Structure formats: C-alpha cells, structure tokens
Amino acid sequence: MTILVTGGAGYIGSHIVQGLVDRQQPVVVLDNLSTGFRHAVPPEAPLIVGEVGDEGLVSRLLSEHRIEAVMHFAASSVVPDSVTNPLGYYSNNTVSSLALLKSVVAAGIKYFVFSSTAAVYGNPDNQLVAEDQIARPMSPYGASKLMTETMLRDIASASSLKYVILRYFNVAGADPKLRTGQSTRAATHLVKVAVQAALGIRAGMDIFGTDYPTPDGTCVRDYIHVCDLVSAHIEALAYLRGGGNSATLNCGYGHGYSVRDVVDTVRRISGTDFAVAERSRRAGDPASIVADTRAIRRVLSWTPAFDNLEAIVQHALAWERKLTAQNR
Secondary structure, three states: OEEEEEOOOOHHHHHHHHHHHHOOOOEEEEEOOOOOOHHHOOOOOOEEEOOOOOHHHHHHHHHHOOEEEEEEOOOOOOHHHHHHOHHHHHHHHHHHHHHHHHHHHHHOOOEEEEEEEHHHHOOOOOOEEOOOOOOOOOOHHHHHHHHHHHHHHHHHHOOOOEEEEEEEOEEEOOOOOOOOOOOOOOOOOHHHHHHHHHOOOOOEEEEEOOOOOOOOOOOEEOEEEHHHHHHHHHHHHHHHHOOOOOEEEEEOOOOOEEHHHHHHHHHHHHOOOOEEEEEOOOOOOOOEEEEOOHHHHHHOOOOOOOOOHHHHHHHHHHHHHHHHHHOO
8 A cells, every 4th residue: 555745845855755765665654845856856756846735636646546644744844934834824724724634534544654843842841851741832833833732642542543743853864875866055954054164155154042951052962863763754654554543743863962062963974164154043942842852762663773963974074065066
C-alpha cells in the first residue's frame, strides 16, 4: 500500500521521501512547491503539485493511489514570520490540516504521522522537556502546530485513525549522499546560515540575543540530523502498522548546543572565519529547549546514527558546496 507525503518536495519531506524510496516503499508526494523543489523529489515518487487544503484533490489522490498512510509535512515554519503573519500561519498550518484530516477520515486511512515541533512547549521550566510538559507556545507557529495536534487526537478518538505525532527539535544537516538537502537559499536555519557565511554566500551572520540565562548567553537548542529524523518516521509507521497505539514523541538527542557552539563548529570544520554581529533578541525565541528522548527510544526502539554536531555541519557544508557549484 502507498504512503502519501504532503510537503514532500521540501527540506525535511524530501529526505523522508528518499528514505521511503530507499526502503522500496511506494510513495506519492503532494506539494504546492511554494518552498519545495521538483529536483528534491526522487524520480521513483510521483509528484502532484497542489494544495493540502484542496479536499477534492486530496480525496482523489487517496482513492486513486490506494493510500494506506499519510505523512504530513506541508506547513509554514519560520517562527519570526509567524509573529508578523499569524493569519497566514493559522491558515496554512491549521486550516489546511483540518481539510486534510477530513479527507483522511472520509477515505478510511489507517495511519497518520504528523510533523510537529518543539515550539509547542514555548519556554519550558525543565532542563529536559518531556512530552507531558505543559504546552505553552510562544509563537503562532507553535500554536498552529499545537492546534493541529489537538484536532488529530480528537479525530482519532472518534474514528479508526491511529497517529504518531513527532515533535521535532532543531533539524539540520543533509543526506550524506547529497541527493537532497536544505535548498532554500534564504533559509533561516542556524546551521544553514552559518555554513553560507563560511562559504561567502552571505557577508556574515547575526546572533539574536546574547543575554539569555544560558552558559554563554546565547540560545541553546537540541540539533537533530535530518537523516535520524527519517529513521524516526520510518519506525513510527512500522510501529503503527504493527498495532501500536497512537503516540506523541519528541525527536531530538537529549543534549543541546548554544548558538556560539554552532558558529565555532562551523568555523572549525570549514577552516573559515566569518563576520558575526550581535543583535537583540527576536520575539518567540525561548532561551533553551532540549528534548527528553526516553519515550521515542522506548516506544519506537529508535537509535540515532548521527548524534554528532560535527557530522551535521560536515553534511550541511558539503550540500551547500554542491548547491553553489550547481548555481555557477
């Protein structure tokens, strides 16, 4: 049976699609290409260009391709943008997800894996954030994802649908074989920005906030390699297919790095110094957020393979060099 991947031409979605293809899983991609790229979708996966919120289109896809499971990645995901454009985020992330879920339930789809975010936690009280931490999102982005989580739980309670919600911490890196990676030139991910600064694609970079209550005053995040995220999704689907109950799970490594740690690592691995300017804090940024990963390791028997900031930076740097060569 086939898997529908929404947002499968984007950064994370394209890695998931590649991982499914590598495992010979039939997959169909739905993406509007607003932030995704045709070249990111492997040729083995049919790409349908369209909107997740188009119930007629989605219903036809579910029927024609005999979809068994849906992995939902299509979303807007830039925290500062969500603060200035909340309506756009609630429309794209929450309203469109509701339309998708309507089609999923009507078609009797069995399994749903949802791409959520640690932004639902806001600025947590605990050093390690477990899934039972009270959700207090600080941005419309986090709130829009939390609303979709709530809808999914309620809908599953009233239907035969089973789900796994995966709350991502900070995803970075690229496919080690360089088949896909973060291709958005103006992406705001810290590792991407730092790598671009190291390669001279950007004149430099900014650190937003140096007075946080952290060891060096900059924000601390739990960075997870995108390929470990792939394996978490593969394991989540296998878990549901094996009769597992619906679950909400953190995706991270359980330890964090500060912004300065990331900058220093990029400088060391690239062998390049680059300009770094210190700016004031941005709205919606918590000081520190690190995953408690005991649940995902237990429930999915998930073991990460790339739990290393140096490996994340090396793969991101190699991908950026490939993009630069292609764009010459």
